[in-house]
Amino acid sequence: xxxxxxxxxxxxxxxxxxxxxxxxxxxxxxxxxxxxxxxxxxxxxxxxxxxxxxxxxxxxxxxxxxxxxxxxxxxxxxxxxxxxxxxxxxxxxxxxxxxxxxxxxxxxxxxxxxxxxxxxxxxxxxxxxxxxxxxxxxxxxxxxxxxxxxxxxxxxxxxxxxxxxxxxxxxxxxxxxxxxxxxxxxxxxxxxxxxxxxxxxxxxxxxxxxxxxxxxxxxxxxxxxxxxxxxxxxxxxxxxxxxxxxxxxxxxxxxxxxxxxxxxxxxxxxxxxxxxxxxxxxxxxxxxxxxxxxxxxxxxxxxxxxxxxxxxxxxxxxxxxxxxxxxxxxxxxxxxxxxxxxxxxxxxxxxxxxxxxxxxxxxxxxxxxxxxx
Amino acid sequence: xxxxxxxxxxxxxxxxxxxxxxxxxxxxxxxxxxxxxxxxxxxxxxxxxxxxxxxxxxxxxxxxxxxxxxxxxxxxxxxxxxxxxxxxxxxxxxxxxxxxxxxxxxxxxxxxxxxxxxxxxxxxxxxxxxxxxxxxxxxxxxxxxxxxxxxxxxxxxxxxxxxxxxxxxxxxxxxxxxxxxxxxxxxxxxxxxxxxxxxxxxxxxxxxxxxxxxxxxxxxxxxxxxxxxxxxxxxxxxxxxxxxxxxxxxxxxxxxxxxxxxxxxxxxxxxxxxxxxxxxxxxxxxxxxxxxxxxxxxxxxxxxxxxxxxxxxxxxxxxxxxxxxxxxxxxxxxxxxxxxxxxxxxxxxxxxxxxxxxxxxxxxxxxxxxxxx
Numbered sequence: 001x002x003x004x005x006x007x008x009x010x011x012x013x014x015x016x017x018x019x020x021x022x023x024x025x026x027x028x029x030x031x032x033x034x035x036x037x038x039x040x041x042x043x044x045x046x047x048x049x050x051x052x053x054x055x056x057x058x059x060x061x062x063x064x065x066x067x068x069x070x071x072x073x074x075x076x077x078x079x080x081x082x083x084x085x086x087x088x089x090x091x092x093x094x095x096x097x098x099x100x101x102x103x104x105x106x107x108x109x110x111x112x113x114x115x116x117x118x119x120x121x122x123x124x125x126x127x128x129x130x131x132x133x134x135x136x137x138x139x140x141x142x143x144x145x146x147x148x149x150x151x152x153x154x155x156x157x158x159x160x161x162x163x164x165x166x167x168x169x170x171x172x173x174x175x176x177x178x179x180x181x182x183x184x185x186x187x188x189x190x191x192x193x194x195x196x197x198x199x200x201x202x203x204x205x206x207x208x209x210x211x212x213x214x215x216x217x218x219x220x221x222x223x224x225x226x227x228x229x230x231x232x233x234x235x236x237x238x239x240x241x242x243x244x245x246x247x248x249x250x251x252x253x254x255x256x257x258x259x260x261x262x263x264x265x266x267x268x269x270x271x272x273x274x275x276x277x278x279x280x281x282x283x284x285x286x287x288x289x290x291x292x293x294x295x296x297x298x299x300x301x302x303x304x305x306x307x308x309x310x311x312x313x314x315x316x317x318x319x320x321x322x323x324x325x326x327x328x329x330x331x332x333x334x335x336x337x338x339x340x341x342x343x344x345x346x347x348x349x350x351x352x353x354x355x356x357x358x359x360x361x362x363x364x365x366x367x368x369x370x371x372x373x
Numbered sequence: 374x375x376x377x378x379x380x381x382x383x384x385x386x387x388x389x390x391x392x393x394x395x396x397x398x399x400x401x402x403x404x405x406x407x408x409x410x411x412x413x414x415x416x417x418x419x420x421x422x423x424x425x426x427x428x429x430x431x432x433x434x435x436x437x438x439x440x441x442x443x444x445x446x447x448x449x450x451x452x453x454x455x456x457x458x459x460x461x462x463x464x465x466x467x468x469x470x471x472x473x474x475x476x477x478x479x480x481x482x483x484x485x486x487x488x489x490x491x492x493x494x495x496x497x498x499x500x501x502x503x504x505x506x507x508x509x510x511x512x513x514x515x516x517x518x519x520x521x522x523x524x525x526x527x528x529x530x531x532x533x534x535x536x537x538x539x540x541x542x543x544x545x546x547x548x549x550x551x552x553x554x555x556x557x558x559x560x561x562x563x564x565x566x567x568x569x570x571x572x573x574x575x576x577x578x579x580x581x582x583x584x585x586x587x588x589x590x591x592x593x594x595x596x597x598x599x600x601x602x603x604x605x606x607x608x609x610x611x612x613x614x615x616x617x618x619x620x621x622x623x624x625x626x627x628x629x630x631x632x633x634x635x636x637x638x639x640x641x642x643x644x645x646x647x648x649x650x651x652x653x654x655x656x657x658x659x660x661x662x663x664x665x666x667x668x669x670x671x672x673x674x675x676x677x678x679x680x681x682x683x684x685x686x687x688x689x690x691x692x693x694x695x696x697x698x699x700x701x702x703x704x705x706x707x708x709x710x711x712x713x714x715x716x717x718x719x720x721x722x723x724x725x726x727x728x729x730x731x732x733x734x735x736x737x738x739x740x741x742x743x744x745x746x
Contacts, residue, residue, distance in 0.1 A: 015523075044523065044650030044678060125532035132533060139525060147520045150388075150417065150693035152512060154559065159498035160505060160701035163694065186527065186559055187516075277417030277693055305417060320523040320650055321536065328533035 002087075003032045004334070005067025006050075007060070008039040010077040013298065013312075015042035015319035016326060018071040018090065021053040023327035027334065028054040036063045043319030071330055075100055084108030084357075089330065091115050091129060094353045098367040105354040110341060112351045114329065116361065124347050126332035131175045132325035137314035138179030138254065141283045142168075144314070145250045146187055148279045148300075148307050154188025165190050169212065169248040171241075171265050171291065172255035173200040176283055180252045181209045189250070196237075214240035242270040249275070253291035254283045261288045268293040276305025285310035375460075376405045377707070378440025379423075380433065381412040383450040386671065386685075388415035388692035389699060391444040391463065394426040396700035400707065401427040409436045416692035444703055448473055457481030457730075462703065464488050464502060467726045471740040478727035483714060485724045487702065489734065497720050499705035504548045505698035510687035511552030511627065514656045515541075517687070518623045519560055521652045521673075521680050527561025538563050542585065542621040544614075544638050544664065545628035546573040549656055553625045554582045562623070569610075587613035615643040622648070626664035627656045634661045641666040649678025658683035 004027060006019045017040040024033045033055040037047055047057045058066065064081045072090035079100065082088055085108065092113035094101040104111040114129040125131070145168070146153050155165040166189045170181045173195040184191045185208060193204035194212035204211045216237045245251055245266060251274075253265050262284035271280065271292065282290040285297040290310055294303065297312035315322040336347055343349045343360065352360050359365045377400060379392045390413040397406045406428040410420055420430045431439065437454045445463035452473065455461055458481065465486035467474040477484040487502040498504070518541070519526050528538040539562045543554045546568040557564045558581060566577030567585035577584045589610045618624055618639060624647075626638050635657035644653065644665065655663040658670040663683055667676065670685035688695040709720060716722045716733065725733050732738045 044648075046649065126534075128532060132531060135529070135531065136525075143516065143519045146516045150691050151697075152509075152691070152694045154556075156508070158505060158508065158698065159501060160698055160705060161499075163697070183527075183560070186561060187556070188559060275417075276419065318523050318525070321525045324524075324536070325531065325533055332533060 001031055002068035002339075003034055003066055005063040005070045006033065006035040006039050006055075007063060007070055007072050007076050008036045009042075009073055011074040013316055014074060015316045016073045016323045017043045017045060017319070018073055018323075018326060018330060020324050020327040021045055021049040021055075022324065023331050024050055024053040024055045027331060031069075031334070032056070034058055034063050034066050036060050040323070043323045045323070069334070073326060079104065080107065082107055082109045086110070087112065089114065089333065092353060094361065094364045095367065098364050101353045101359055101361070101364050102368055105357060105359045108357050109354060110352070110356070111354040112333070112337075112341075112348075113353050114333065114351065116351045116353070118346060118350045121346060123336075124350075127329050127336070127347070129326050129329040132329055133315040133322055134175040135179050136318050136322045136325065137283055137311075138176035138181075139183045140314040140318055141176065141252050141254070141281045141311060142180045142183035142187065144309060144311065145184070145252055145279050145281045148281075148309060149250055150277055151249065152188075153184065166249045167247065168192070168250040168252065169194065169245065170204075170209075171195075171251065171253045172284075173197075173204045174254060174256070176256075177252070177254040178203055178207060180254060180283070181207050184250075184252075185209060192248070194241075212244055214244065216240065238267070241265065242267070242273065245270050246273045246275070248278065250279045250281075252281045252283060255291050256284045262286070262291050264289070264293055265291040266293060271306055271308065272304050274304075274306045278305075279307045279309070281309045281311055283311050283314060285312050374404055375441035375712075376407055376439055378436040378443045379406065379408040379412050379428075380436060380443055380445050380449050381409045382415075382446055384447040386689060387447060388689050389446045389696045390416050390418060390692070391446055391696075391699060391703060393697050393700040394418055394422040394428075395697065396704050397423055397426040397428045400704060404442075404707070405429070407431055407436050407439050409433050413696070416696045418696070442707070446699060452477065453480065455480055455482045459483070460485065462487065462706065465726060467734065467737045468740065471737050474726045474732055474734070474737050475741055478730060478732045481730050483728045484726040485706070485710075485721075486726050487706065487724065489724045489726070491719060491723045494719060496709075497723075500702050500709070500720070502699050502702040505702055506688040506695055507548040508552050509691050509695045509698065510656055510684075511549035511554075512556045513687040513691055514549065514625050514627070514654045514684060515553045515556035515560065517682060517684060518557070518625055518652050518654045521654075521682060522623055523650055524622065525561075526557065539622045540620065541565070541623040541625065542567065542618065543577075543582075544568075544624065544626045545657075546570075546577045547627060547629070549629075550625070550627040551576055551580060553627060553656070554580050557623075557625075558582060565621070567614075585617055587617065589613065611640070614638065615640070615646065618643050619646045619648070621651065623652045623654075625654045625656060628664050629657045635659065635664050637662070637666055638664040639666060644679055644681065645677050647677075647679045651678075652680045652682070654682045654684055656684050656687060658685050 035050045035055045069087040087110040089112040153166045156163040168184045168189040168191045170193045191209040193209045282292040282295045284291045285295040295310035341352045408423045408428045442460040460483040462485040526539045529536040541557045541562040541564045543566045564582040566582045655665040655668045657664045658668040668683035673682045714725045
């Protein structure tokens with residue numbers, strides 16, 4: 001029995017919370033839960049609801065002091081308050097920010113990062129926060145696109161004639177892309193999908209959407225993410241894509257690779273070739289750019305009549321749905337943990353970044369050692 | 374053969390344009406078309422597109438000077454530039470603003486208002502701009518609600534469990550309400566509709582949505598709009614509605630009666646009883662209030678954790694779709710007009726407000742005479 005502490009998120013624009021009252025109710029049979037006052041307020045979960053679910057409400061200091069396991073979405077801004085022997089679980093992005101892992105190791109903290117989960121392992125799927133959050137983001141990307149577009153998504157038959165449906169292109173058919181495809185199709189748009197990976201092309205087709213044919217070879221890599229194209233493949237693909245993109249009213253881009261800069265799928269010249277009134281939603285937009293040349297995460301720009309929405313953290317704009325899913329992922333992970341990290345267990349070995357003063361995750365250690373002078 | 378002139382809209386936040394290049398192409402076989410430069414720019418129809426469709430582009434003065442028939446969405450701010458013998462066609466709202474009709478009559482202008490169209494006449498349906506614009510607004514209301522709501526609309530089955538669908542209530546089942554119902558259902562929400570009119574209840578049921586039962590009598594009036602409830606009926610309805618509304622995640626209100634103040638369906642106490650995180654879209658919000666107590670048209674407010682979107686002119690936020698439909702309505706009306714207004718024709722008699730120095734529409738004349746000192 002370990003006390004689980006829920007911290008209020010400190011990242012800007014972050015409205016999610018790591019545990020919801022529903023999940024607290026299921027967790028507290030085994031573990032006491034301590035929730036920082038106001039932790040759920042931006043997701044509309046009030047302290048009263050957590051209290052009714054059996055949690056104790058405290059201030060931040062009390063949560064840090066009284067918890068064995070601290071759960072969060074993003075790493076807290078005051079992560080240095082953690083003390084030896086405590087565990088922290090969240091989307092810690094150690095491959096993008098190995099420095100944080102170094103500090104957590106030095107502090108003697110056990111750090112588990114959900115973004116390191118082996119996603120192809122079926123036992124890990126209920127814990128897969130990257131999937132659950134990408135699902136929210138993909139759904140919301142289609143809604144945001146429909147909101148920004150000046151025409152209808154569906155075909156409509158009216159007394160004054162027939163209205164043609166919107167032509168929507170979704171680039172990248174991972175979890176987010178497939179959910180964007182499904183949602184745009186629900187709304188009645190004619191949807192085309194594209195992905196460089198052969199299995200993803202089959203998944204696009206299975207949703208009923210058309211698969212964009214650029215005449216390029218399908219590729220795959222062992223981890224399920226797309227390998228980088230060769231220079232020659234890339235040039236041919238870009239040229240074909242540039243011509244194709246201008247035929248669409250709405251383009252949603254979703255090509256993300258954790259820990260790497262997202263590939264630019266729509267260069268400025270392609271954007272300039274699109275019809276005024278078109279809408280582009282760049283779901284991959286982040287601190288390192290996005291899939292569209294000129295994307296600044298969290299902003300909307302009008303570029304030659306094209307509305308470019310660099311969406312950034314869309315999951316945070318649906319805090320109820322995203323927090324509920326994330327909390328269930330945490331619940332599943334917590335149930336699978338042993339009191340001491342068992343690094344022979346495939347899941348624990350994958351997500352454990354630091355333990356007992358050491359960085360135990362090889363890829364993170366390599367990054368840190370590579371970065372050392 | 375009469376020259377048709379298209380004026381740039383002058384109302385604030387108005388992005389629609391009365392004719393689109395597509396409709397100009399169909400019109401100019403019979404009538405020359407003169408378009409004010411920039412008239413379509415906010416709806417992404419450029420001067421070049423109008424020119425390619427066969428229109429002549431001119432400045433505002435040239436359009437006023439060279440046109441026999443001027444078409445618009447809202448009355449232009451400089452309507453006094455019209456001269457005797459010219460015709461103006463638009464949504465002139467003479468029942469709300471009879472003063473404008475008085476000035477147009479005095480100026481010797483023939484004024485036709487599309488909002489006076491006999492909507493139940495099947496021959497008039499291709500001209501029905503109130504319907505086409507309400508259709509846009511109803512669709513957009515559902516999209517705006519989905520954008521603002523922090524949860525999913527659809528039921529989703531995920532690896533971490535099932536997500537329940539959003540519960541959406543649509544109040545008022547005219548054209549806008551039915552389209553809001555259809556769109557929320559497309560997105561996968563569980564939708565309930567409500568209307569005081571019996572035929573509208575049947576239409577809600579025909580969409581597959583549930584009909585909210587408040588135990589109140591269904592009413593109807595001759596013109597298809599709802600009659601006002603008696604004080605007793607109203608109190609009972611309000612009480613039942615107040616209890617029902619708090620069960621929903623999203624409420625869309627659409628009860629509008631042209632020329633009259635919209636009824637308050639959601640008083641402040643009902644709004645206060647809703648769950649934090651719920652969303653209300655008040656599509657009836659306008660200069661005279663809306664269906665929700667405290668609605669200020671064009672604004673979004675957070676009231677006790679409930680997002681209240683007083684949507685105002687939603688059709689203007691989808692300028693391509695709304696303008697295309699409006700232009701087709703105008704095309705149908707223009708084809709039905711005789712060179713001199715034929716007041717024995719049911720449609721022309723209904724829409725003609727002023728002609729040859731007189732107010733010829735009885736209801737408008739009554740309003741003006743009643744207002745005279």
